[in-house]
Amino acid sequence: MLREQIEKLLPLVKSPSRYIGGEFNSVVKDKSKVDVRFAFCFPDSYDVGMSHLGMKILYSLKNKRENFWCERVFAPWPDFEELMRKNNIPLYALESLDPVKEFDFIGFTIQYELCYTNILNMLDLAQLPVKAKDRTDDMPIVVAGGPCVCNPEPLADFIDLFIIGEGEEVNLELMDLYAEMKKKGCSKREFLEAAAEIEGIYVPSFYDVSYNLDGTVNAVVPNNSHAAKTVKKRIIKDMDSVYYPESFVVPYCEIVHDRAVVEVLRGCIRGCRFCQAGFIYRPFREKSSDTICRQTKSLCETTGYEEISLSSLSTSDLSDIDETLRRLSEYTEEEKVNLSLPSMRIDRFSKELLEQIQKVRKSGLTFAPEAGTQRLRDVINKNITEDEIMRACKLAFDGGYTGVKLYFMLGLPTETDDDIRGIAELAEKITDLYYQNPNRQRGKHIQISISCATFVPKPFTPFEFEPQASIDEIKHKQKVLLDSIRSRKRINVSWHNYRVSILEAVLAKGDRRLCDAVYEAWKAGCKFDGWDEFYNYDAWMEVFERLGTDLDFYAHRMRSYDEISPWQHLDYYVSKDFFIRENKLAHEEKTTFNCREKCSGCGVSKAVGGACFGKN
Amino acid sequence: MEKINLRAVFEKSGHAVFISHLDLMRAMQRAIKRSKIPVWYSQGFNPHIYLNFPLALSLGVTSKTEFMDFAVTEPCDYAALTETLNKAMPEGLKILGIAEPVFANKDIGFAEYTIEFKSDVPSEEMLSALENMMKADTIEIDKRSKSKGTVKLDIKPHINITGTETASGLLHVFVRLPAGLELNINSNVFIDTFAALSGIDFTSVYAERTKILCLNGENFR
Numbered sequence: 001m002l003r004e005q006i007e008k009l010l011p012l013v014k015s016p017s018r019y020i021g022g023e024f025n026s027v028v029k030d031k032s033k034v035d036v037r038f039a040f041c042f043p044d045s046y047d048v049g050m051s052h053l054g055m056k057i058l059y060s061l062k063n064k065r066e067n068f069w070c071e072r073v074f075a076p077w078p079d080f081e082e083l084m085r086k087n088n089i090p091l092y093a094l095e096s097l098d099p100v101k102e103f104d105f106i107g108f109t110i111q112y113e114l115c116y117t118n119i120l121n122m123l124d125l126a127q128l129p130v131k132a133k134d135r136t137d138d139m140p141i142v143v144a145g146g147p148c149v150c151n152p153e154p155l156a157d158f159i160d161l162f163i164i165g166e167g168e169e170v171n172l173e174l175m176d177l178y179a180e181m182k183k184k185g186c187s188k189r190e191f192l193e194a195a196a197e198i199e200g201i202y203v204p205s206f207y208d209v210s211y212n213l214d215g216t217v218n219a220v221v222p223n224n225s226h227a228a229k230t231v232k233k234r235i236i237k238d239m240d241s242v243y244y245p246e247s248f249v250v251p252y253c254e255i256v257h258d259r260a261v262v263e264v265l266r267g268c269i270r271g272c273r274f275c276q277a278g279f280i281y282r283p284f285r286e287k288s289s290d291t292i293c294r295q296t297k298s299l300c301e302t303t304g305y306e307e308i309s310l311s312s313l314s315t316s317d318l319s320d321i322d323e324t325l326r327r328l329s330e331y332t333e334e335e336k337v338n339l340s341l342p343s344m345r346i347d348r349f350s351k352e353l354l355e356q357i358q359k360v361r362k363s364g365l366t367f368a369p370e371a372g373t374q375r376l377r378d379v380i381n382k383n384i385t386e387d388e389i390m391r392a393c394k395l396a397f398d399g400g401y402t403g404v405k406l407y408f409m410l411g412l413p414t415e416t417d418d419d420i421r422g423i424a425e426l427a428e429k430i431t432d433l434y435y436q437n438p439n440r441q442r443g444k445h446i447q448i449s450i451s452c453a454t455f456v457p458k459p460f461t462p463f464e465f466e467p468q469a470s471i472d473e474i475k476h477k478q479k480v481l482l483d484s485i486r487s488r489k490r491i492n493v494s495w496h497n498y499r500v501s502i503l504e505a506v507l508a509k510g511d512r513r514l515c516d517a518v519y520e521a522w523k524a525g526c527k528f529d530g531w532d533e534f535y536n537y538d539a540w541m542e543v544f545e546r547l548g549t550d551l552d553f554y555a556h557r558m559r560s561y562d563e564i565s566p567w568q569h570l571d572y573y574v575s576k577d578f579f580i581r582e583n584k585l586a587h588e589e590k591t592t593f594n595c596r597e598k599c600s601g602c603g604v605s606k607a608v609g610g611a612c613f614g615k616n
Numbered sequence: 617m618e619k620i621n622l623r624a625v626f627e628k629s630g631h632a633v634f635i636s637h638l639d640l641m642r643a644m645q646r647a648i649k650r651s652k653i654p655v656w657y658s659q660g661f662n663p664h665i666y667l668n669f670p671l672a673l674s675l676g677v678t679s680k681t682e683f684m685d686f687a688v689t690e691p692c693d694y695a696a697l698t699e700t701l702n703k704a705m706p707e708g709l710k711i712l713g714i715a716e717p718v719f720a721n722k723d724i725g726f727a728e729y730t731i732e733f734k735s736d737v738p739s740e741e742m743l744s745a746l747e748n749m750m751k752a753d754t755i756e757i758d759k760r761s762k763s764k765g766t767v768k769l770d771i772k773p774h775i776n777i778t779g780t781e782t783a784s785g786l787l788h789v790f791v792r793l794p795a796g797l798e799l800n801i802n803s804n805v806f807i808d809t810f811a812a813l814s815g816i817d818f819t820s821v822y823a824e825r826t827k828i829l830c831l832n833g834e835n836f837r
Contacts, residue, residue: 008820010634011676017639022631024646024706250646250706252639304646304704306664336663 002097005089013080017252018046021094024250025302027063027070028095035067035179039093039100039140041108043118044530046074050249051257053311054109054146058167060245068175071095071103072249075118076125078528084125091126100126104178106140107171108159110148113507114500114530116155119144120522123158130519132160132205137188141178145171149202150233150280151459151567154507156204157515160188161195163202164570165233166266168243170200193226200234202570203227209512209566215553217511220569232571235607239266239285244295247302259307259340260299264292264324268313269595270345271602272370273381273586274409276458277313279574282604283612284317284595289324296328300337307338315341316348317596325356346384349392354399364449365396368407371415372422379414379586383594386426393430398439403447404430410477410495411455411469413586417480423450424484427491448491452481454501457555458508459567460574462582465559468505474498499537503529505555506544511566517549575603619656619687622694623717623837624701627680628673632708637672643706644684651704653697656687670721670836671795671828674802677729679825683836685717718837725831727795728778729803732788732822733810739782745814746789750777757809771809774801796831 010016031037040059042049049055055072062070071093076084084091090099100106106126108119120130123142129135132142144155145163152162163170174195181191196203206227210218222229236242248260265286268278287295296308310318310328318324325339332339341357346367357365369389371377377384393404408423427448434446454474457466469477478495485491507514520543528534544551559565561580568576578601585592592600596613599605605612628635635643645665648655657663668685688697694714701711733742749755755772776792793801803823811818828836 015636016634016675017631017636020631020634022707024643024650250643252635252643252706254639254642301650304649306645306649336657 002089002092002099005087006092006097009080009083009087009089012083014077015046015253018050018074019076019080019094021072021097023094023252024304025247026072026095026249027059029063029069031069031096031098033067034069035182036069036105036175037103038062038068038070038105038107038175039073039103040070041073041100041106041119041122042075043108043110043115043122044075044528045077046251047253047255049074050251050255052109052111053261053263054167056245056248056261057243057263058109058171059249060247061168061243062171062175064243065172065175067179069095073100073106073122075122075528078534081121081125091122101128101140103140104182105175106142108142108144108146110144110146110152110155112530113148113504114535116507116518117522117526117529119155120158120519121527124522130522131157133157135160135188141188141191143174147277147280148508150276150570150572151508151510151565152202152204152570153209153512153566154510154514154518156512157519159204161192161201161203163234164200164231165572166236167234168236170198170234173198174201193224196224196226196228199232202231204512207569211511211513215550216559217564217566217568219564220566230569230571232607233280233573235283235573236266236285237608239287240291244291246298248299248305250303250305257309258305259309260296260303260305261309261311262292262295262299263287263312264310264315264318265312269317270314270383271381271582271592271594271600272383273379273462273582274370274412274455274458276461279460279602280572281313282572282574282602283608286318289320289327292324293327293331297331300332300335306336307340308332309340309342311342314345316344316353321348322352325352329356329359346392347388349395351395351399354395358399364403364405365401366405366407367392369426370407370409371412371419372408372424372426373419375589376412376415376419376422378589378591380409380412381582381586381591383591386429389426390429390433393433394437397434397437400441402434402441402444403449405449405451406430408450408452409455410452410481411474413455413463413466414589415469415477417477420477420480421484423452423481424486424491428486431487431490446490450481450491450493452478452493452495454496454498456501456504456508459565460572460579462579462586464509464565464579465561465583467558468502468555470556471498471502497532497535500529500535502551502555503537503540506549506551509566510554514549514554517543517547520547573602573604573607578602617656617659618689620689620691621685621687621717622697622714624684624686624698624714625680625712625837626682626684627710627712628682628708629678629680629710630708632706633676633678635708636675637669640669641667643709647701647704647706647709648686651701653700654689654692656689668721671724671727673825674804674823677803677823677825680712681825681828683828715837719830719834722797723830723832724828724836725794725796725833726776726792726829727803727825728790728792728827728829729806730788730790730824730826731803731807732786732820733816733818734786734820734822735816735818736785737816739785739787742787742814742816743780743782745816746777746780746787746810749810749813750775755809755813757805759805771801771805774799775806792829795828 206224267284759769779790781788
């Protein structure tokens with residue numbers, strides 16, 4: 001039993017309640033009575049991982065099956081990791097406190113590129129070989145899913161199989177298959193071959209990748225008869241009837257999103273050209289008002305949370321949002337539960353929504369124009385006008401707000417210095433709007449925060465062909481922005497660390513040859529790359545240099561339309577022709593209708609067997 | 617709205633000993649919310665469940681004598697209330713009884729602990745190390761205070777050892793420590809001081825709070 005060893009160390013670490021389990025609603029089963037044990041790993045800290053909705057869904061879904069037991073595993077914070085290694089405590093799961101190396105499956109959800117080294121570190125902490133080829137038949141099958149596996153190639157050496165697309169059905173199919181084959185005493189290879197026949201399962205070792213002289217991919221060819229030429233993602237057809245948890249595990253320590261969450265819709269109608277989520281989660285599917293209300297009530301009652309949040313890529317695009325909110329607030333007001341609404345679009349912002357948001361708290365309002373000029377907003381297909389931004393800000397100021405936070409990206413395709421100056425001009429206009437508004441709060445000055453991320457071109461977007469801006473270009477853009485802001489006291493500018501964005505770009509669009517770099521970076525001590533206090537840019541650069549990895553080739557190169565991408569054998573239904581079309585429209589500064597207005601023929605309707613919306 | 621002040625005695629054990637004081641507040645609020653008892657909410661712009669813990673418990677310490685003050689909006693049967701709350705409690709937190717409060721927080725003066733020291737060192741040796749420590753004229757420690765930074769404090773006069781027991785490899789110490797507004801020495805201070813002064817490498821130390829007492833010596837309730 002690890003319990004005694006763990007408990008002895010807990011008083012020595014920060015926030016120990018996250019390492020011992022026992023939270024309300026956590027599921028404990030008798031391990032002798034289950035067929036398949038699944039260690040669901042989130043490759044980041046407990047407080048980040050416990051906030052992740054996908055994990056909550058799959059955890060409950062698997063545990064609902066009597067013969068499966070799914071447990072939670074997070075990356076221990078370095079203070080505890082050090083003690084675990086010193087005391088030879090292997091990575092364990094929170095429900096049973098059993099080592100994950102004894103499980104049937106170890107499953108990672110991969111939400112961002114900056115957690116790749118944590119995956120290796122967790123496998124190592126589990127006392128398992130990090131490379132798939134070094135793991136023997138008596139060790140767990142290591143699987144991974146989540147948005148990043150749309151290009152899983154930089155992780156191909158470490159993971160036995162990837163789960164492409166939405167997990168609710170395919171996870172159960174995979175575990176059923178395993179239960180059946182385990183009884184027969186099949187080998188790991190036999191299992192992987194059978195799994196590869198399931199739609200949505202990608203076994204990277206069953207594919208050979210060849211390269212051209214210029215370093216680009218020549219072909220990705222199956223080397224096993226069980227592997228399909230292209231692997232199609234899985235899609236849940238009906239959101240209204242898909243499984244959703246009745247309860248969440250309630251943590252003791254404060255986590256990032258410490259509230260109940262109801263997913264109200266999946267996919268997005270908007271088609272912003274930089275946004276990977278907007279394409280890989282297509283088609284748009286929503287839940288009915290009845291379902292949303294029922295799930296809200298159930299989650300509030302079983303968790304005791306005082307806040308519920310409606311989650312999606314764009315919650316204001318829910319067709320009957322007004323009716324849903326009206327019904328929900330009847331319940332939440334009665335029960336003294338706060339209702340929070342993230343992901344609201346500027347153009348859908350209304351007095352009613354504002355009042356709803358204000359009931360919860362009156363801290364900041366955040367809008368995401370993403371670009372400073374209409375020209376560039378058209379390039380990225382944001383489909384928001386300056387008038388709409390001004391209207392939303394006016395509503396906010398009328399409602400007593402004295403500040404707004406604005407999100408932008410620097411380094412977008414076709415961006416010029418004028419576009420950068422447009423960010424400053426927009427902020428100045430909002431400042432003027434505030435002071436001209438007779439309804440504003442008297443005696444208070446405005447505070448505008450401009451937060452700039454660096455654009456990272458992502459696979460499965462119309463901008464997958466685009467280069468990322470170089471470090472010098474970004475420095476120049478930052479200077480242009482700072483120089484063009486007049487009222488520095490009222491307008492505060494901040495940006496994400498560019499040195500992080502470049503690693504994201506390399507890993508996001510990387511190929512299989514980057515596995516060595518990920519491995520070497522981990523060997524060099526890289527972990528928690530998403531955390532400023534741990535990110536070691538120099539160590540990564542040293543590894544890239546040592547291995548001869550050309551960052552320009554991966555991140556800063558315009559890729560031609562006919563180049564074979566490292567992820568071309570994965571099919572997310574949105575066609576490459578569509579991405580090319582959209583890329584051309586971007587360069588022509590032309591926008592595309594949203595899916596509700598007019599179908600743009602992205603290809604996903606094939607997957608749903610007809611039109612996504614009525615008969616358009 | 618009617619407000620009836622109540623005081624619950626509860627147990628903190630198992631997993632729950634690793635819940636920090638701040639997190640305990642949240643855990644209790646959520647449990648109360650799940651239980652649907654007619655709890656009293658603070659009356660303000662942002663109403664929340666009113667809770668107060670008269671005395672904090674150090675992380676890692678077990679107790680069957682913790683107190684939590686809350687209020688209800690209608691008269692309740694205390695046994696039924698206890699049962700309803702316990703159905704919504706996470707593992708390791710258990711309400712042992714509910715009554716109307718008698719004393720105020722400021723009346724608290726002392727807390728008693730049973731501390732089990734485990735070591736490869738023979739228990740007699742542990743005991744004599746403890747006796748040696750208590751024979752000294754002073755036991756000075758660094759105590760952090762909000763206003764004065766770190767100050768030297770002689771805790772010797774404040775440590776009241778009411779008994780000891782030895783068993784193979786084990787030393788049990790029964791100790792009373794100040795827990796009032798003016799001076800509060802938690803069990804970890806005593807444990808750390810003993811470990812430092814004796815130089816013994818304890819393989820485990822297990823502490824349980826057994827009693828909370830008023831300045832006048834009566835049981836706090």
